[in-house]
Amino acid sequence: MTMAAAIENGTADTKSWSKPDRVASIDVISDLAGAESVWRAMETAQQFCTPFQRFDFVSAWQRNVGARDGLSPFIVIAYDAERRPLLLLPLAVRHVYGARCASFMGGKHSTFNMALWDRDFAATATQADLAGLIAAISQRAEADVLALHQQPLRWRDLQNPLAMLPHQRSANDCPVLKMEPGAAPTALVSKSFRQRLKGKERKLLALPGYRYYVATSDADVTRLLDWFFRIKPQRMAEQKLPDVFAEPGIEDFIRGACAAPVAGGNRVIDIHALECDEEVIAIYTGVADGHRFSMMFNTYTMSANSKYSPGLILMRNIIDHYAAQDYRALDLGIGSDDYKRMFCKDDEPIFDSFTALSQRGKLAAGLMSGLNRTKRMVKHNPALLEMAQKLRNAFS
Structure with missing residues (x-):
């Protein structure tokens, strides 16, 4: 041969x-x-x-x-x-x-x-x-x-x-957002899309204590994961999907990796969050290495605040966060879901x-x-x- x-x-x-x-x-x-x-x-x-x-x-x-x-x-x-x-x-x-x-x-x-x-x-x-x-x-x-x-x-x-x-x-390619050093924010997320998200975010900005951040303390990591493992099954049931996070060992794996530190103050799995004083609104998790961020899993609130597209707002914040650190690429995982195409225009x-x-x-x-x-x-x-x-x- x-x-x-x-x-x-x-x-x-x-x-x-x-x-x-x-x-x-x-x-x-x-x-x-x-x-x-x-x-x-x-x-x-x-x-x-x-x-x-x-x-x-x-x-x-x-x-x-x-x-x-x-x-x-x-x-x-x-x-x-x-x-x-x-x-x-x-x-x-x-x-x-x-x-x-x-x-x-x-x-x-x-x-x-x-x-x-x-x-x-x-x-x-x-x-x-x-x-x-x-x-x-x-x-x-x-x-x-x-x-x-x-x-x-x-x-x-x-x-x-x-x-x-x-x-x-x-079977699938990976949609990816290529990030050029010093690129204008509108080159990564278009001006019109930013304006749409800004209009939705006005409602969230009125919430006491509204903020975006990356979890750095053990207490925040634990609290956000407690919320995720309570809300994600509800979201999956709503979509008539099996709760893959309930499979044996998955929660322990995720908690262990999110708790483990790596150089530079990050975790093996980082957690990005939107929240206010009353509730967690959305989270995305992923891995970062100084060059690229790769999203792993996410969910968002079951409350009325969900109608303001908090997941998309959080994603915009994450892109801006890594662009400010001169990252060169960002992906939302393998597959061609519609929300991934909103941000990731190229295929890898x-x-x-x-x-x-x-x-x-x-x-x-x-x-x-x-x-x-x-x-x-x-x-x-x-x-x-x-x-x-x-x-x-x-x-x-």
Whole structure:
């Protein structure tokens, strides 16, 4: 099988690849504590990773969600000949289609998935380097397939080296707002949209103690999350949606990540809020890394104040907040919901890769690849999407 054919098919047989280059050895670690020191060292500004792969984010998820679902850590650290870490893959193994499937930890709560890279290695990595990595993982015989979902093609100013593996487009792209340094506020949120929001906000400005802020104290974090876990189920019930936040371990994961600090005074998950003296009006949460803010989850009040579009007002405040800090990008998560398009005009391509590590893994990789292609086809065909939604509603 040629590399071009493997890329087209979305799967690969490691035996067809070239021999290793700079990847001299790997460790496969089955517990978070055993990888923590290397992991934290690879989170620094000199490295190359997304905030969704921070140790405190992933460890909170694995401890409270992954472990409950039977996922076992499968943390791959690759080294050069002098035992300097080149990359860390934060994976966990589960059984899928009769095969041991290694995927990124973080599940559906991680918008973007990447390895943590030595920046110089990421900037110069070759297909031979990736072939060496895959061959070394395959030889360990501890997983049958790598199923790596929701990976960005680029992060900041570099290509994601894992895009050199055979891959395919994810079911959805990610709407993104690109933020040029020093851009006028109206270049980020149009003048007419700002005026509409300003008109709605006049009603809220009359409320005693009305304010926008980012939660920094433990007391505020706890209070806002208490409110969120009380209000969000009501909002989801109103929309006839299942309460995904009631699934075992989710609340503990979120509370743990929102409580954990990172450098610069932020939290692993930051909480932005609108409130007045009488109530919390709206919150958005997300991760920030000095370059980009990625929204995770949100909700808004059930009171009459909801009619003034507090979620949109809060989003405008968040954009202005990060623009003032010279952030270069902001996204509201993967998917094409209407409110995301109000702020995020560009699309960022996201990819998945399914790489067989064994004979058993070939069938699983092919099945997962085919299923992903079908999902994307349905998502991007209005007639098929409408039919799928009707079937889902009927069964639910």
